[in-house]
Amino acid sequence: MSQTTNIADIKAEVGGSHLEHPSDVKLEDVLPKNPGPWYKNSRLTYLNFLLLVPIFSSTGIGYDGSMINGLQAQTQWQNYFNHPTGYTLGHISCGPTYGNFIGVLFAGFIADKWGRKWGIIIGASIMVIASAIQAAAQNYAMFLVARIIIGVGSVIAIVPSPSLLSELSYPTHRAFMTTAYNVMWYGGATLAAWITYGTYWMGEDSHWSWRIPSLLQAFFPLCQLALVYWIPESPRFLIFKDRIDEARKILVHFHADGDESSPLVDFELSEIIQALEMEKQTKNVGFGVLFNKENRRRAFISAMVPFMQQMSGNGLVSYYLSLVLNSIGITTASRQLIINGGLCIYNWGIAMVMTGFVPRFGRRPLLLICTSSMLLIFVIWTILSAINQQRNFEDTSLGRGVLAMIFLYYFAYNIGLLGLPYLYLTEVLPYYIRSQGMALGQFTTACVGIYQAYVNPIAMDAISWKYYIVYCVIITFEFVIVFFFFPETKGSTLEESTEAFDRSVHAGVRHQKAAPADIEMVDEKASTAN
Missing domain, CATH: 1.20.1250.20 (MFS general substrate transporter like domains)
Structure with missing residues (x-):
């Protein structure tokens, strides 16, 4: 299947398969018959492992909320920042939200222009830098600025993450994976809660009791940066950018276990193409x-x-x-x-x-x-x-x-x-x-x-x-x-x-x-x- 810039041409190429009328075909019709457990399929297992990359965007947000909870209970943090209450405490908790308002201006553009993966890469990189600034904070203002930057990075990574998760997941796993995305918020929250508890015992004069949890906020973004090279790009994004061969290879490799003749791959490609046709018809429709x-x-x-x-x-x-x-x-x-x-x-x-x-x-x-x-x-x-x-x-x-x-x-x-x-x-x-x-x-x-x-x-x-x-x-x-x-x-x-x-x-x-x-x-x- 060669590259093309015309949706009709793409549809004609896919139409050569036996699924000429995908709307008349159900998912159960193209799924493998009598399949074994998914975890015995090495390619599907590997794919589900790589899907931790977008999931970690939610996990990192969970870490942030729980960490702030833990730091408020630490006398070391309270003393260092003069026991913030009311508006001063509100600013610290709301810092990432300020950053979200800034980051959302660019997040959608990055994900649509350069791909879901680049959105995660840029967002995770900003998070790593911001976590280092937060851990090195010398005063309230520096800590607050770091938290605003964290908000910028987090939203740039969050916007493409559910899309990449949904568009890469095996079809019958998609509902579970989409639901589980936000559930993993608690994974980060749990880690932050026990880290702040452990560092509390470092002593009331130790600033590292709150600097260590702040620095470890970079852990999940670093995991994303370490794994993102291996996770494939969204097939839908690739087709949108006329990189049809790449999209098909990804679907064949991960969803069809390497079977080039799989009807499931043709079914998925047909659905993506129909969605692109709808987008072409409605792309000029405004927010109204x-x-x-x-x-x-x-x-x-x-x-x-x-x-x-x-x-x-x-x-x-x-x-x-x-x-x-x-x-x-x-x-x-x-x-x-x-x-x-x-x-x-x-x-x-x-x-x-x-x-x-x-x-x-x-x-x-x-x-x-x-x-x-x-x-x-x-x-x-x-x-x-x-x-x-x-x-x-x-x-x-x-x-x-x-x-x-x-x-x-x-x-x-x-x-x-x-x-x-x-x-x-x-x-x-x-x-x-x-x-x-x-x-x-x-x-x-x-x-x-x-x-x-x-x-x-x-x-x-x-x-x-x-x-x-x-x-x-x-x-x-x-x-x-x-x-x-x-x-x-x-x-x-x-x-x-x-x-x-x-x-x-x-x-x-x-x-x-x-x-x-x-x-x-x-x-x-x-x-x-x-």
Whole structure:
């Protein structure tokens, strides 16, 4: 297959295969028959190992949030930076968000112009440099600047990472891998939590207690730089750049175990070409198309899902666990660090288990269970915190009760708001507005990040447990929104999910689409495919 600059010519070349009408062919028709376990296929195993490169973008962000939590509990860090509170603490937590606003201006251009791999390379390189500056910080300003630069690098690496992960994954692994992407946030969070606990014991006069965790923030970006040479570029990007032979070779090598005649490869190439044809027809459509009458519900969901992901109370614990623990009388630095580390391990385990449930249950049921459970737990959490403060934190059983609610809360949160949102948004948004919808979601996330960085620490200092009432109201609002406005998309391929969305909306969001051939059951059955 030679290079060409014309989509029609590409389609003609692929059309020579037996899949002349790919829309009439299902994924299960082209998958290998009676396959063995995927981990016995050396090429597929190698591919899944290389997919750690984009996954580490999420892991690095998890490290950052947990590290800041741990540093707040360290007396060494607090003393060195004069015990930051309120706005000063908000600036440090919000530093990466400032950087995100800068980096997002270039991230999409880099990924589309030079490729997904170059986005990761540039972003990871910036992260390494910023981590070194952060570790060498001599004052508050230098530490803050380093964190802003970290935000620039992280968003440049994050923007192409889910795309590369989705576009390279074996077809039946794609839903799991997309869900697992954000689950690995907890991998970095766990590592940071226990590193900050270990360095705490270096002594109160040792600045290395916080410099070492800051320097080790470069670990995952360095892993990306070490492995990125071997991971192939996105086949879709290569076809978009008219490098057809390269794209086909990648698909044949990794998805077809070297079989040049594999119908699966022709099927995948045909789908990519159809997507490129759609892009060619809609590339001049502006951002405003997202708010057309037929897409307004999608635009609302694109903004609402990230809002729920960030504004369901998790921000209080993610960046301000120390303040929360102080509010229930747990003030010892060593105890706070142990709780931070234990919470990360617990969350990581729960999130991994929940990833396996996504193909079995609908998106709507998981989100409804998630929000209703969070609301119940947050109400109990608020009541226990209020009574605990009234008794001057002398009743240790109440403190333990609040701590238990924190762990139960994260169990509920992980059911539907960790990995699922990335999968749900790709299913809700059709191809021609997917990038606009994702951009709207990133904008929402950044805005919420600004709010949380400044309001949360100030509110916690000012009114303590009373601030939890705000989140009880917000979670109630989220449950109502999911119940009335979120349609079901389970049981469809990515291309079919648009029709599933429209049918569910017209029939009422409580309607569960019964798909004659559930692609997610194919995913489950074929997860061992080679």
